[in-house]
Amino acid sequence: xxxxxxxxLTIEELSSTEIQLILDTASSFKEVSTRSVKKxxxxxxxxxxxxxxxxxxRTRVSFELAAKRLSADILNVxxxxxxxVKGETLIDTLKTLESMxxxxxxxxxxxxxxxxxxxxxxxxxxxxxxxxFHEHPTQGLLDMLTIKEQKGKIEGQTxxxxxxxxxxxxxxxxxxGLQKMGAKVRVCAPPTLLxxxxxxxxxxxxxxxxxxxxxxxxxxxxxxxLERQKKNLFPTIREYxxxxxxxxxxxxxxxxxxxxxxxxxxxxxxxxxxxxxxGPASVIDEQVTNGVAVRMAVLYLLKGEKGENNG
Amino acid sequence: MFSKVKAVVMEARDMDRALTRIAxxxxxxxxxxxxxxxxxxxxxxxxxxxxxAAKIKSIEGHEVxxxxxxxxxxxxxxxxHQPDKAPEQTELPFDVSQKKVILVDDVLYTGRSAxxxxxxxxxxxxxxxxxxxxxxxxxxxxxxxxxxxxxxxxPSSSKEEVLVRVKERDEKDEVVIAESEK
Numbered sequence: 001x002x003x004x005x006x007x008x009l010t011i012e013e014l015s016s017t018e019i020q021l022i023l024d025t026a027s028s029f030k031e032v033s034t035r036s037v038k039k040x041x042x043x044x045x046x047x048x049x050x051x052x053x054x055x056x057x058r059t060r061v062s063f064e065l066a067a068k069r070l071s072a073d074i075l076n077v078x079x080x081x082x083x084x085v086k087g088e089t090l091i092d093t094l095k096t097l098e099s100m101x102x103x104x105x106x107x108x109x110x111x112x113x114x115x116x117x118x119x120x121x122x123x124x125x126x127x128x129x130x131x132x133f134h135e136h137p138t139q140g141l142l143d144m145l146t147i148k149e150q151k152g153k154i155e156g157q158t159x160x161x162x163x164x165x166x167x168x169x170x171x172x173x174x175x176x177g178l179q180k181m182g183a184k185v186r187v188c189a190p191p192t193l194l195x196x197x198x199x200x201x202x203x204x205x206x207x208x209x210x211x212x213x214x215x216x217x218x219x220x221x222x223x224x225x226l227e228r229q230k231k232n233l234f235p236t237i238r239e240y241x242x243x244x245x246x247x248x249x250x251x252x253x254x255x256x257x258x259x260x261x262x263x264x265x266x267x268x269x270x271x272x273x274x275x276x277x278x279g280p281a282s283v284i285d286e287q288v289t290n291g292v293a294v295r296m297a298v299l300y301l302l303k304g305e306k307g308e309n310n311g
Numbered sequence: 312m313f314s315k316v317k318a319v320v321m322e323a324r325d326m327d328r329a330l331t332r333i334a335x336x337x338x339x340x341x342x343x344x345x346x347x348x349x350x351x352x353x354x355x356x357x358x359x360x361x362x363x364a365a366k367i368k369s370i371e372g373h374e375v376x377x378x379x380x381x382x383x384x385x386x387x388x389x390x391x392h393q394p395d396k397a398p399e400q401t402e403l404p405f406d407v408s409q410k411k412v413i414l415v416d417d418v419l420y421t422g423r424s425a426x427x428x429x430x431x432x433x434x435x436x437x438x439x440x441x442x443x444x445x446x447x448x449x450x451x452x453x454x455x456x457x458x459x460x461x462x463x464x465x466p467s468s469s470k471e472e473v474l475v476r477v478k479e480r481d482e483k484d485e486v487v488i489a490e491s492e493k
């Protein structure tokens with residue numbers, strides 16, 4: 001059993017069997033992180049490049065930890081300190097890295113499609129760590145693992161995603177993945193933060209938070225990208241917060257045993273209240289823990305085959 | 312995975328007798344059960360380790376700790392070998408340091424699984440000793456590894472497969488020799 005592609009670019013292109021394999025493998029890797037020696041030799045001698053061209057703490061640290069726990073060697077290439085600021089093109093940077101024989105490239109970029117472009121130009125494994133407004137597959141996978149652990153299964157759960165859907169790669173990855181695994185997905189946002197044609201993705205669209213939360217098993221709060229306010233997509237942060245912030249009071253509309261998730265970083269008091277973020281329904285810390293396990297699973301499953309498959 | 316069975320070499324009663332003898336040998340050699348832990352290699356070694364633990368309990372009257380290893384991440388053939396299922400979790404609910412570890416597997420063949428298991432155990436701590444118990448030793452070693460307790464020696468051709476079946480996973484207990492598909 002393995003993944004079909006050499007790369008992980010989107011959840012959209014994964015089958016439900018492949019998603020299941022990644023989640024099962026991740027569950028096994030979770031145990032490794034509880035040992036006193038938190039390391040297995042599975043990727044010994046492999047080189048993983050973390051190529052982050054956009055600010056990131058948790059995703060980069062999570063990938064770095066995942067690669068280290070698999071005994072891989074890691075290179076960090078970040079915009080500010082790379083030749084890209086001297087005018088080198090992305091493709092030339094890739095060729096340079098490839099000439100040093102790397103095995104995997106973890107890419108975060110502000111433009112959608114950059115990981116795909118790079119994947120087509122290299123034999124190395126490319127893992128998308130978030131590209132523009134497109135997808136953030138490992139986030140979607142860690143969210144699905146969290147739901148599976150908390151709820152027992154993904155199938156049949158009602159998941160409500162609240163916030164800036166238009167600019168959210170996290171939302172896109174989750175919508176694709178959750179639907180493949182049999183969950184019902186709702187989105188809730190003001191119309192200006194919903195992309196045109198979102199219904200075509202098979203989701204139910206809500207503009208009223210209380211209605212959207214009714215019978216919800218999983219409340220998924222997205223970060224409000226505060227810079228969007230400058231584009232007049234919503235009048236004021238205060239107004240957005242009054243209508244769409246998930247507070248203890250609003251959460252009562254969801255199922256009693258509903259869980260609350262957030263991909264981070266949070267704007268406390270804007271899209272989520274501290275009471276909810278730190279409350280009993282919150283599984284936000286679990287998401288972070290699962291992030292390392294899912295990234296270990298992805299790095300491990302995509303490590304590539306050198307010889308013939310002799311099953 | 313449907314290889315053609317050529318011969319049944321152990322039936323349920325033979326397997327049970329062999330395990331009973333191994334349980335006694337473990338106790339005799341280690342002079343009792345103090346500091347002994349059993350660790351099975353998943354998946355069939357885990358079942359056999361649990362059976363040995365039950366036998367030791369019925370002989371000595373005390374429980375011995377029992378754990379299980381999934382050695383997938385320690386294999387030396389990850390470049391070429393495609394596992395046919397997702398790896399399982401390693402479950403060692405005790406500290407292996409200062410313990411005598413009895414490593415349990417179904418078949419001893421090249422010795423590579425035992426090597427991987429020993430490496431994994433050492434990552435958890437420093438046991439005073441690791442001993443190897445297997446139901447079947449079929450020869451063809453590629454590493455300097457030998458078993459301390461053997462249920463049955465079954466000389467086999469490398470073109471054959473020796474399959475241990477346990478009722479917990481395969482409906483019935485038996486050991487068969489099958490034609491390899493390769």
